[in-house]
Amino acid sequence: MTLVILIVSLAVGIMYYEVDPHVPMFVGVIAAALMAMYLGYKWEEIEKSMMDGIYKALQSCCILIIVGILIGVWINAGVVPSMVYYGLKILHPAIFFIAVVLICSITSLATGTSWGTMGTMGVAFMGIGFGLGMDPGMTAGAILSGAYFGDKMSPLSDTTNLAPAMAGTDVMSHVKAMLLPTAVTYGLVLAIFGVVGAMQYHGGDADMSRVTEFANALNVAEGGVFHINPILLLPPVVVIVAVAMKVPAIPGITLGIIVGGALGMIFQPDCNLGTIFNFGINGYAFSDEALAMFDATLSEETAYTMTRLLESGGILNMMFSVSMTIIAMMFGGIMEYTHQLEVVVDQLKKLARGPVGLVTLTEATCVFSNMTMPEQYISIVVPGRMYAEEYRKMGVHPTVLSSALEGAGTVTSALIPWNTCGVFIADTLDIEVVKYGPWALFNWMMPVINVLFVALGLTLKDLNGKPFKKKAAKV
Numbered sequence: 061m062t063l064v065i066l067i068v069s070l071a072v073g074i075m076y077y078e079v080d081p082h083v084p085m086f087v088g089v090i091a092a093a094l095m096a097m098y099l100g101y102k103w104e105e106i107e108k109s110m111m112d113g114i115y116k117a118l119q120s121c122c123i124l125i126i127v128g129i130l131i132g133v134w135i136n137a138g139v140v141p142s143m144v145y146y147g148l149k150i151l152h153p154a155i156f157f158i159a160v161v162l163i164c165s166i167t168s169l170a171t172g173t174s175w176g177t178m179g180t181m182g183v184a185f186m187g188i189g190f191g192l193g194m195d196p197g198m199t200a201g202a203i204l205s206g207a208y209f210g211d212k213m214s215p216l217s218d219t220t221n222l223a224p225a226m227a228g229t230d231v232m233s234h235v236k237a238m239l240l241p242t243a244v245t246y247g248l249v250l251a252i253f254g255v256v257g258a259m260q261y262h263g264g265d266a267d268m269s270r271v272t273e274f275a276n277a278l279n280v281a282e283g284g285v286f287h288i289n290p291i292l293l294l295p296p297v298v299v300i301v302a303v304a305m306k307v308p309a310i311p312g313i314t315l316g317i318i319v320g321g322a323l324g325m326i327f328q329p330d331c332n333l334g335t336i337f338n339f340g341i342n343g344y345a346f347s348d349e350a351l352a353m354f355d356a357t358l359s360e361e362t363a364y365t366m367t368r369l370l371e372s373g374g375i376l377n378m379m380f381s382v383s384m385t386i387i388a389m390m391f392g393g394i395m396e397y398t399h400q401l402e403v404v405v406d407q408l409k410k411l412a413r414g415p416v417g418l419v420t421l422t423e424a425t426c427v428f429s430n431m432t433m434p435e436q437y438i439s440i441v442v443p444g445r446m447y448a449e450e451y452r453k454m455g456v457h458p459t460v461l462s463s464a465l466e467g468a469g470t471v472t473s474a475l476i477p478w479n480t481c482g483v484f485i486a487d488t489l490d491i492e493v494v495k496y497g498p499w500a501l502f503n504w505m506m507p508v509i510n511v512l513f514v515a516l517g518l519t520l521k522d523l524n525g526k527p528f529k530k531k532a533a534k535v
Contacts, residue, residue, distance in 0.1 A: 062400050065091040066391070066442070074435050075478060080380070081435045085387045092394040101398055113393020117385050120225030123309050124378045124385070127216050130317045131172065131373030132339035134295060136331050137324025141278045141285075141370065142292040143170040144181075148275040151268070156194060157253035160185050160202040161209075165246075168210020170296070171372060172217040175481075177207040179368055179488050184270050184361070186489050198256060200491050201499025205249050208471050209502055213242060215299065215313065218381035219440060219470045225385060226392075226444025227451075227462035231309045237459035237521075238466060241513040242506070249501045273362045283357065285350050285366075287327045295320040343374025384437055392445035405446055415456050415528065419514045422447050422461065423468035423507045430473045435480050439469035456528075457521035460514065467510035471503040 066088030073084030089110075096106050134140045147166035151159040164185075168177040182203040189199035211217045215231055224234035276282035295316050302312035317340075324331035330347070339345070346354075346367065354363040394400070408425070412418040422443055429439035444465050451461045473481035477493040486492055497504075513519045520528040 062088065062091045062095050062395065063404060063442075070435065070438055074480060081438055082384055082387055085384070085391065085438070085441075089387060089391045089394065092391055092398070092400065095400060096394055096398040099398060105397070106394060109393040109397035110390040111393070113389040113391075113396070114386055116228065116393075117225040117389045119230065119309075120221045121382045121385055123215075123231055123313065124218060124221050124382050125375050126310060126313050126317070127172065127221065128343070128373055128375045128378035129340040130313055130320070131216055132342070132344050133317050133324065133336055133373075134170075134320045135344035135370050135373055136328065136335050136339045137292065137295075137320045138286040138288065138328050138331075139292050139295050139320050139323070140170045142288050142290070143167075143296070144369070145275055145278045145286075145288045146290075146293070148271055151271055155254070155257060156189065157198060157202045157257040158250055160189075160199065161206040161250060161253055164203050164206025165210045167369070168207045168217075169214045170210075170216075171369065172211070172214045172220070173372070174204075174207040174211035174217075175484060176369055176372060177210065178203055178485060181365070181369070182207065182489055184274065184365060186491075188268070188270060195499075196491050197495040198253075198499045200485070200489050200496035201501060202253055203489065204474055204485065204496065204500040205253075205502035208474065208500075209242070209246055209249075212466055212470050212506075213238065215309070218378070219436065219466065222381065222385060222437060223440050223444065223462040223465040223469070224459070226388070226441055226448065226465060227458040228448055229458040229462055232306075232312065233459050234462045234466070237457075237463050237519065241463070241467070241510045241519060244513075245502060245506050245509045248505065248509075252501055270359070270362065273359060274365055277354070277358055277362060277366055285346070285353075287329075289327055292323055292327060294323065339374060341375045343372055343377045345371050381437075384441075388437075388441040388445070392441070395445060396449065405450055408446075409450055415454055415460070415520055416511070416515045418447065418450060418454060418456065419460060419464045420511050422464040423511065426465060426469035427472050427507075430469065430476050430479050436470060436473040439473060440465045443469065452523070455522050457523055457525055460519065460521060463510060463519065468507040471506050474500060474503050 069084040069087040070081055073079045074081060093106050097103070144167055147163040151163060164177050164181055167181050168174055171177065185203055186196065186199055189196065211219060213235060214220055215235060220235065221231050224231050277284045278286055279288045280286060298319050299312055299316040302315055321336045354366060408421060412421045425443040425446065426439045429442050444461065447461060448458065451458060473479045474485055475493065475497050476482045477486070482493050517528060522528055
C-alpha cells in the first residue's frame with residue numbers, strides 16, 4: 061500500500077503538476093511512517109529508522125558536496141573549458157557521429173551532467189547535423205549516447221553518486237565495477253556510428269562556424285575567456301589515477317580540487333583563493349565583462365551555450381541531489397526497519413532464482429519505475445532500497461546492484477516519452493523519442509550487455525569482491 065501511495069504521489073506530482081520529486085517523495089515518507097504506526101511501531105523507532113537510513117547515505121552526500129566544489133573550481137581554473145576545447149578540435153564531418161559521441165562524452169564526463177551536455181553541445185550538433193544533411197534521429201542518438209556515457213561514468217554526476225548510496229557501496233568501487241560492460245558497450249556504439257557515418261556522409265563543405273565560434277570563445281588566444289593549456293588536463297588524470305590506486309573517494313576528489321585550484325592560479329589571471337572559495341559554494345559565474353563580450357562578439361546561440369554549460373557547480377547547486385538523497389533514505393530507512401519492503405520483495409524475488417535473475421529483475425524494476433514514477437532519480441532510489449538486502453542475502457556484492465541501477469535506471473529514462481528526461485530531450489533537441497530512440501544505442505544496449513556480463517560471470521562478485529562460482533551465476 062505504501063509503495064502504491066508513493067507511485068501515485070510521484071506520478072501526479074511529476075507528470076501532472078510538473079514539480080520536482082522531493083515533496084511527492086516526502087508524501088511517501090509520511091505514508092511509510094503512518095503504516096509503521098498502524099503496524100504497532102512507536103514513533104521513536106520510526107524516527108530512528110529514518111536517521112539510520114540517512115546515515116547510510118551520508119558518505120554520498122559528502123561526496124556530492126565535494127563534487128560541487130570541484131566543478132566550480134575546475135571551471136574557474138580552466139580545466140573543464142580545456143577539456144571541451146580540445147574535444148571540439150576533433151570534430152570533422154567525415155567522422156561526424158563518432159565525433160559527436162566523443163565530444164558529448166568528454167563534456168558530460170567533465171561536467172557530470174547529461175542534461176547540461178544535451179542542452180548546450182547537443183543543440184549545436186543538431187544544427188550542424190542538419191547542415192550536413194544527417195538524419196536528425198541519428199544525430200540525436202549520438203548526442204544521447206555520449207551524454208549518458210559521461211553521466212553514467214563521471215564521479216561528478218549525481219546519479220553516479222546516488223546509485224552506490226542506495227546499494228550500500230562507495231562511488232569509486234561503483235565506477236570500477238561499471239568499467240568493463242560500459243567500455244564494451246561504448247566501443248560497440250562507436251563502431252556502429254562509424255559505419256553509419258561513413259555511409260551517411262556524402263562529402264561537400266560543412267558549415268562548422270558554430271563549432272569554431274564556440275571553441276574560439278573558450279580560448280583567450282582566439283579572443284575568448286580562458287587560458288587553454290594541455291597541462292590543465294592534469295587534474296582529471298590525477299583523479300583517475302587516484303581511482304586506479306584505490307584512494308578513497310573523498311580524498312581522491314579533494315586531491316583533484318587542490319591540483320585544479322593550484323593550476324588555475326597559475327594559468328588564469330582571475331583565479332585566486334577568493335574565487336575558489338566563492339565558486340566552490342555558489343558555482344562558477346562569468347564576470348560582467350565576459351558577459352558583455354559575449355553580447356558584443358558572439359551569436360545568441362553561442363553565448364547561450366557558454367553560459368548554460370559553464371555556469372554550474374558549487375555546493376548550493378548540489379543541494380537538489382543531496383536533499384533528494386536524504387528524503388529517499390528517510391523513506392528507505394522506514395521501509396526496511398518495519399519490513400514493509402519485504403512484502404513486495406518476497407513476491408518479486410520468486411521471479412529471480414539466482415544472481416542473474418536478480419540483476420535482470422532489478423533492471424526491469426528500474427525501467428518500470430521510469431515508466432510509472434517518471435523521474436530518473438526515483439528509478440535508482442526505489443529499486444535500490446527494494447533489493448539491497450536481497451543482494452546481501454544472496455551473497456552478491458553491492459556494486460553489482462549499483463551497476464544494475466545505473467545501467468538501467470539512469471540510461472533508460474531517456475527512452476520513455478513521458479519521463480522527465482524524455483520530455484527534456486524532446487523539448488531541447490526538438491525531436492520525438494520515437495525518432496531518436498532506435499539510435500540512442502548506448503541507452504538501450506547498456507542494460508542488455510550489463511546482464512550478459514553478469515550471466516557470463518565477468519562482473520558478478522561475492523561479498524568479498526571475488527568472482528562468483530559458476531554455479532552461482534545461473535538464473
